[in-house]
Amino acid sequence: MPNPSKISNDDPAAVSGRDHVASGTDAPIVQLQEAVSLIGQFPALAGVNLVVGPGEVVLIRGPNGAGKSTLLRLCSGLASLTSGAGRILGHDISDRAGRRAVRREVGLLGHATSLYDELTVEQNIRFWVGANRSDETMVEPVMHRFGLDGRLRSVRVAGLSAGQRRRTAMAIVVCRRPSLWLLDEPHSGLDEDGRTLVDDLVVQAAQSGATVLIASHEVDRVSELAARTVVIAGGRVHTGEQLGDSTDAS
Amino acid sequence: MLRDARLVAAKDLRIEWSSKVLTAQVLPFGFLVLILFGFGISPERIVQGKDGRSVLEDVSPALFWLAVLFSALLALGRSFAIEADDGNLDALQLAGLEPAGVFLGKTAAVAVELAVLEVVVGSGALLLYGATIRHWLLLIVVLVTTTLALSGAGILYAALGAGLRVRDTLVPLLVLPVLAPVLLGATRATEAALFGAAADGWSWAGFLGAFSLLYLGAGILLFGALLEES
Numbered sequence: 001m002p003n004p005s006k007i008s009n010d011d012p013a014a015v016s017g018r019d020h021v022a023s024g025t026d027a028p029i030v031q032l033q034e035a036v037s038l039i040g041q042f043p044a045l046a047g048v049n050l051v052v053g054p055g056e057v058v059l060i061r062g063p064n065g066a067g068k069s070t071l072l073r074l075c076s077g078l079a080s081l082t083s084g085a086g087r088i089l090g091h092d093i094s095d096r097a098g099r100r101a102v103r104r105e106v107g108l109l110g111h112a113t114s115l116y117d118e119l120t121v122e123q124n125i126r127f128w129v130g131a132n133r134s135d136e137t138m139v140e141p142v143m144h145r146f147g148l149d150g151r152l153r154s155v156r157v158a159g160l161s162a163g164q165r166r167r168t169a170m171a172i173v174v175c176r177r178p179s180l181w182l183l184d185e186p187h188s189g190l191d192e193d194g195r196t197l198v199d200d201l202v203v204q205a206a207q208s209g210a211t212v213l214i215a216s217h218e219v220d221r222v223s224e225l226a227a228r229t230v231v232i233a234g235g236r237v238h239t240g241e242q243l244g245d246s247t248d249a250s
Numbered sequence: 251m252l253r254d255a256r257l258v259a260a261k262d263l264r265i266e267w268s269s270k271v272l273t274a275q276v277l278p279f280g281f282l283v284l285i286l287f288g289f290g291i292s293p294e295r296i297v298q299g300k301d302g303r304s305v306l307e308d309v310s311p312a313l314f315w316l317a318v319l320f321s322a323l324l325a326l327g328r329s330f331a332i333e334a335d336d337g338n339l340d341a342l343q344l345a346g347l348e349p350a351g352v353f354l355g356k357t358a359a360v361a362v363e364l365a366v367l368e369v370v371v372g373s374g375a376l377l378l379y380g381a382t383i384r385h386w387l388l389l390i391v392v393l394v395t396t397t398l399a400l401s402g403a404g405i406l407y408a409a410l411g412a413g414l415r416v417r418d419t420l421v422p423l424l425v426l427p428v429l430a431p432v433l434l435g436a437t438r439a440t441e442a443a444l445f446g447a448a449a450d451g452w453s454w455a456g457f458l459g460a461f462s463l464l465y466l467g468a469g470i471l472l473f474g475a476l477l478e479e480s
Contacts, residue, residue, distance in 0.1 A: 078340055096478065104346035112337025116261070118268040127261050131254075131345035156268070 027090060029054050029180055029211040030075055034084035037074050044070035046235035047084065052213065057206045059226035060215040067235040068215035069110065072182040075213060077102035089179055107178030109186055113169035117158035121148050121168050124157055125175070134175040146171040146197070162189035167197075174201065181205050181212040187221065199225060254351025255358060262359035265332055272363050276324050280371040283317040288378050303445070310379035311440035315433055317371055318364065319400070323422050325363050326404040329356050330412040330421075339412060339477065349474030353405060357469065360401040368393055381444050388451045389443035395455055396436040398462035403428055406469045409476040432461060 030052035037045040045067050052058055060068050073079035075088050077099035089105050091098040115124050122143070129139055143149040146167045157165060166189050173181070181202070187195045202212050202225045216222045223229065231239045266272050291306045333339045342352060372393075375381065383389055407424045411417035435454045442451025 076344065078343060100346070103344045106344065108340075108344060110337060110340070112340070114337045114341035116265055116332060116338065117335075118265045118332075119261075123264065127257070128341070128345065130257050131342070131347055133346070 026054065028052060028087070029056075029089055030213070031087045032074070032084065033086070035074065035081055035086050036083040037070055037079045038082045039070065039079075043082075043235055044079075045074060048074075048232070048235070048237050050230065050237055052211055054211055055206055055209050056228065057202060057212040057214070057226045059219070059222045059229045060213055060232055061217070061219055061229060062232040066233045068232055069184050070235075071232060072108065072110070072184050072213060072215055075102075075180065076106045076108045076182050078108070105178060106180045106182055107173040107176045108182045108184075109169055109173050110182075110184045111188075113165045114172075115157045115165060115168060118156060120154050120156055121160070121164075122153045124168060125172055128172045129175050132172075132176050134177065138175045138177075142171045142174050145174075147193075163191055163194055166190055167194060170198065170201070179210055181210055183212065183214045183216075185216055185218075186214060187216065187218055195221070251348045251351040251354070254347045255354035258347070258352050258355025259358040259362075260355075262329065262332070262356060263362060266328075266359070266363060271328060272325070272366065276321050276363070277367060277370055279324060280317045280321040280367055281374055283320055284313065284371060284374055284378055287313040287317070304380065306379050307381050308445075310375055310381045311444060312433075312437045313379070314372060314375045315396070315436045315440065317375075318368055318396075319426075319429060319433055321367050321371070322360070322364055322400050322404060323425065325360050325367075326401075326408045326425065327418055327421055329360055329405065330408045330417065334412055334417070343477060349477055350470040352477070353409075353469040353473035354466075357398075357401045357405045357466070360405060361397050364397045364401060365393070368397065383444060384446075385443045385448040385451065388448050388455065389440065391455050392436060392439040392443060392451065392458065395458035395462050396432060399432045399458055399465060400429060402462055402465040402469055403432070406465060406472070406476070409473060412476075432458065435461070 028051045030050060032048050032050045035045055035048040035050075036043055048067070048071060050071075060071060062068055070079055074081065074086070074093070077088065077091075077093060080099065081094050086093040088098075088102045091101040093099050093102060114128075116127070119127065122139075125139055125143065125148070126136075128134075129136055140149065143153065148164075148168060148171060152160070152164060157168065160168070166186075170186070183198075183202070186198045186202075190198065199221070202214065205212050212225075214222050214226065219229075230237055288306065291309065333342065376383070404425055407428060408417075408421050410424060411420040435457045439451040439454035439458065442448060442454070
């Protein structure tokens, strides 16, 4: 479980959101109204209403195929909004320019790790840090924090275990310093140390003012991190539960 | 844009260097095509009225460019296979790279691979088919413009099929008809560089240059929309 007291904001590998989030504006980070998103002809999201404020950590849970991953992709600017209205980080995602603007400010850890098998761990991280225009001085401390600075540094990604791939992908997300973290089953494939590391990152991200949405089936574990739980089924948000009580979010 | 292009090109070339696909698969494939053509056409057959050239020597420009074209299909397919396998196309979009930069970077990487292929396979063709070069400058210009045309148009069409399961079979079907005029122009210009008057080849070289500029321009303008749809 996370131990925020262990996390120092002086740590160069510490998680932090970008400046506009830390500046203290109260405008919602995620604001969806009757949002519909199609995968082909199938409405993966069929009228979602959701508001998430700055610095919130929200658990999104629901059965397989409920629309959790599509909701995260919509919030990342990758999936398009077919109907309804949506603003993410202040950008209108109903148009392409808005979605492009959102993409630069979010960190998405999906089922895919987006790593190149033929490159080493370090080459992958340095490529994505360059592509994301992240701070290159973060590479070494972040690799150290994720246990990627030793023997693994020069190992090709094709030779990594699923958990090591996940750590590498997570390190890249940390280097992005996103304002909105979108984590899809972030504990999947990780050992206990890795799972604790993820928990610490979530706590630290929230402390720095970033907003975190976590889609997970590990309800007990993530509930300890999240201030709120959103239940999604059949492409719609059914309930939003504050910890300790239950309210309708939609 | 150029910064992003350099980043993507360096990454693609590093992947190819690391995977050895170019040296272990694409180059041997190009050579194999050349040798098989040689088996199919007897070197003893002489073309009437063409300075005693053999049929094999006479058609060597066409055979060379066919070998390059088939090998280019492998390189183009690979250029997007590395992006599609683990959600990397999504990550490229999330990175906020300029789409035009991604296009130019991938085009440059494929162009470098094709240039290596052309030098190696071209040397093989000269040896196997017994051809000699008369006009070096024309040949170099034709190699450069054809390489840019093949890689620019190829990357643009390969992006169309990038997100599809059937991309391996679909991309050649899309690309080959588009590249037919390039094959024709490159063959005619190379014939002029090898056997004819240079003046005959420069007009074809101009056509190849215009074709490559057209597709490089189209890629710079359209690649963002293609990535969105892939």
